[in-house]
Amino acid sequence: MSIDLSQFFEVFFEESFEGLDAMEAELLNLVPGEEDLETINTIFRAAHSIKGGSGTFGFNSVSDFTHVLETLLDQIREGKRELTTEHVDLLLKSVDCLRALLSALQSEQEPDLEEANALRLKFEAILGLGQSEHDNPNSECADEQQAEVNTYQIDFKPYHHLFKTGNEPLYMISELAELGELETHVSHNEIPDITDLTADDCFLSWRFFLNTEKEERVIREIFEWVEDDCDLTITLCGGLFSEDDTAQGAEENNPDSKIEPASSAPINTQEVKKAVVSKAPPPATESTSIRVGIDKVDSLINMVGELVITQAMLTQLGEQEITEATIASLQEGLAQLAHNTRDLQENVMRIRMLPISFVFSRFPRLVRDISQKLNKQVELKLLGEQTELDKTVMEKISDPMVHLVRNSLDHGLETVDQRLAVGKDPVGIVTLNAFHQGGNIVIEIMDDGQGLNTTKIKEKAIANGLIALGDELSDDEINELIFMPGFSTADAVSDISGRGVGMDVVRRNIQSLNGSVEVSSATGVGSTFTIRLPLTLAILDGQLVKVAKHTYIIPLISIVESLQIDITKVSRVGKDLDVLRLRDEYIPILRLYNIFNHQGAIETLDKTLLVVVESDNQKIGLLVDDLLSQQQVVIKSLEANYQKVDGVSGATILGDGRVSLIIDISGLIKLSGLRKPGSQELIIESQANLEAS
Structure with missing residues (x-):
């Protein structure tokens, strides 16, 4: 019977995107020559999980591409290759590529493999793949081809609750099969009578025989997600297995167990994928789930309990004869009901509140990429990352913030030479700050650059017919002109800014959230864009x-x-x-x-x-x-x-x-x-x- 895993697709995509976010964050922390092993391992595990999951679901474009970057990461963490800036840049581009591939698959569209194929060629060039041993006998690839092949006996006995943790042994079998030639035997002697059978409990155990060049450590990594939910034994057997040897060995080691061959030949991973995937992915939809801390759920339960008690009290009062005493009790009960309802409303609204770090987390990569394009040195400071706001507001404020940060990087901060010429530190600083003020959230985008050029802004405004030549405006009024439709002071159009659109759209989008944006600036000191938003749109x-x-x-x-x-x-x-x-x-x-x-x-x-x-x-x-x-x-x-x-x-x-x-x-x-x-x-x-x- 084939297993329909389509119900898990959305979970896979959600976890994969989270894994890519983790990869990107750790890659941005890497400094070639100063990297630590734990950071490399975190990046490797994220890539490894995406590869395994995508392979199981039959998303071959993702698993095949992830395999080659995983190979590079594996060599780096094993000390076989030194990390370089080129590697970091290439891995960051791969994160973007994987996002695009996964987004296409989530939307039930055919992914565009042009960029993936181009990046794969670069990885293969670094790894020396595609060259024969004869052409390059000293390459690391050739060394791997000559590596010793060993046979491992792997005994895997999941605890009964394994399925309840969201794990599936079939995934692990598929990944084992990718390491070499695999033979699988299953033991079903613990399956109870039908009257005692529980559908979500696991009663099977497995014995695998694997011919592989990989080390035992690589095998254990496949089971690292379930190491606390199973009994696992890996034994090095020595010579290569044959079908008769493994069947006989299994019987001798445990003559009472009902171990049966799962197949008479090594597992074909493509057949495994075909067996478990019976549908195409569902159409992509906006995220309809949100992760909520258990403390918020407990608080809601307490509030509902208080509400039930108050309702019971009012019901009892309604059944009594109306007297002065019952009227006083009724008023007290209604006041308590109003208090409980207000508390419940506040706690329900907290469910939708998320820390703004979910928005801030995208900016380290953005600042790194743009500063490299502009040949500027930039330090990004993030303050108030745990400040909470409504999930809907957060999703809609992200794009306006991106435009404001790009504007600070392009127009605000000077080049290294310009900063040195005026006695500034060569490294410019962009600061994102968030805090609560009354019933609103305030977000500040600050830079220590040259400030807004009021003279240039006024000249452009006059040239565009926005103001008259003789109009007397204060500096603040002149600065506000940048939010006029079509206004730009850029001398040339670039892929970063200067197209004459953007700041008016920023203000319009913020206003659609019942918010406001304003700018303050000082020549030679820098600029600050201040966004004020309601905590929730509801x-x-x-x-x-x-x-x-x-x-x-x-x-x-x-x-x-x-x-x-x-x-x-x-x-x-x-x-x-x-x-x-x-x-x-x-x-x-x-x-x-x-x-x-x-x-x-x-x-x-x-x-x-x-x-x-x-x-x-x-x-x-x-x-x-x-x-x-x-x-x-x-x-x-x-x-x-x-x-x-x-x-x-x-x-x-x-x-x-x-x-x-x-x-x-x-x-x-x-x-x-x-x-x-x-x-x-x-x-x-x-x-x-x-x-x-």
Whole structure:
């Protein structure tokens, strides 16, 4: 009976990608001439696991490619070959290649083998493979061909719980077969009666006879994952085995055991793979699993237990006659229920929280590769790696962060000669820092480079028609211009930056997460990009406001302040836009009842309230009838459940069952026309009139 292993494909892919991440991290720590054996062994084990798993599942393109790089790693760890920078570079490229191969297989597509074949040729050139012993009698390959072939007897008796640990003896048999000529015998004398048979227990044991040039250590590595879950004995037999010898030897060593040949010929690994794989991989999907610490699960169980107790108490009170005493107990029970529900909500949200190290881990490789291309020396510092945020936010913030880091490497940091010329250390520093601030997470991308060139930015902005020649802007306002669509100060297009796209997309993507990004810079000192994000996309801290008979929610992260309007500081701009002079700024006033077409709202400015909000470094005032409470709300997507509505980012259901819309500040500014050409000129004109009066 063939075994359907398709149910394990996703586990294989997940573990393989984790193995590649581990390989990459350890390779980046390698310094040729200073490497330690444990690091090399970690890299080897990761490659070995990927090769074994892919071979078992019939993913030959992966197993064949991994085999040749595993050979190089094996020689390095055995001291037969010295590690070089060329080896590290080649192994890092192989990690990328394996990711591509596995991604294609996961998507049920035919993998592109062009890069894999090119890299394999480079490995084979290093190893001297493909040359005959006659052509190169002194090569290490020739030495291996002349190596002594020995026969090993391998007795493998798994404990009954082996299957429950996720291990499969068939994988090990397949890997043994790759080491040489293998003969297999199975013992089934421990299989109980059908009434006592448990499907997920292992009652079989095996005896193998293996002709191989490999050392015993290589054989033991195949079983290292199950060494605590089995009895294993490996004995060197000496001469080569024959079929009769092994069968007779097995019987003499254990005459009572029911050992039967598993095959009359050495195992064919391709046949093994065909026997266990009965389907093609399932279509690739986004990761639907998440690893959760047992402490978080225990906390949830405790919270549910408290909730059950409270529910039982309320049920008992509901069955009693209503008296003053029961009313007091009922109020106490409802308060306890609210407390338990809030605790349960917080603990459930913690389930989705992961350390930002999952994002940070991709940057050491990125910095290494780009700094080599740019011929710059760069040190990457990672701070706050254990700061947690929602898994969904983490997945979506990765690409914007990559662009910002690339920008720091390309535009921010100087070359070695430039840094030495101004008295700086030749090694530039890029720092990634993450920390919690209130209900948000703050991520900083800092460099100690030359800072933003405000003169060059302003010249480019004028040339692109973004600002006028006579406009007076502060340095901070000039720096904000880099987030304008199509803006770039690069003199030439490269594969790193300078295509005139990117920073505006970065800001837009961050805003889609209800976050913000800003930049600060000092000439000759460096630049800092600061990203502020909510910890989760599922829950929002909001301010409830009343407009006519409707309730809206404004994200607290966007609110600067709320105030009553001094009518003497208001000026009309154009036909229908009012501007409030607030300290040294001029704030456009948006009437929500006009934008959303509501009747019955308060229209007199000095009898309303103004909520000042900020987005894209632009402040506006939202006119509302009243401020209600602040509370956390669960966000529901309008686009998924209804349709996209301009100026609205989502909706929620209030405690009384009513639906309340969540205002999208950036979309509201766009909807109001404040970003249209000429709108800022009207505001500037109003500023001049107010100052003159």
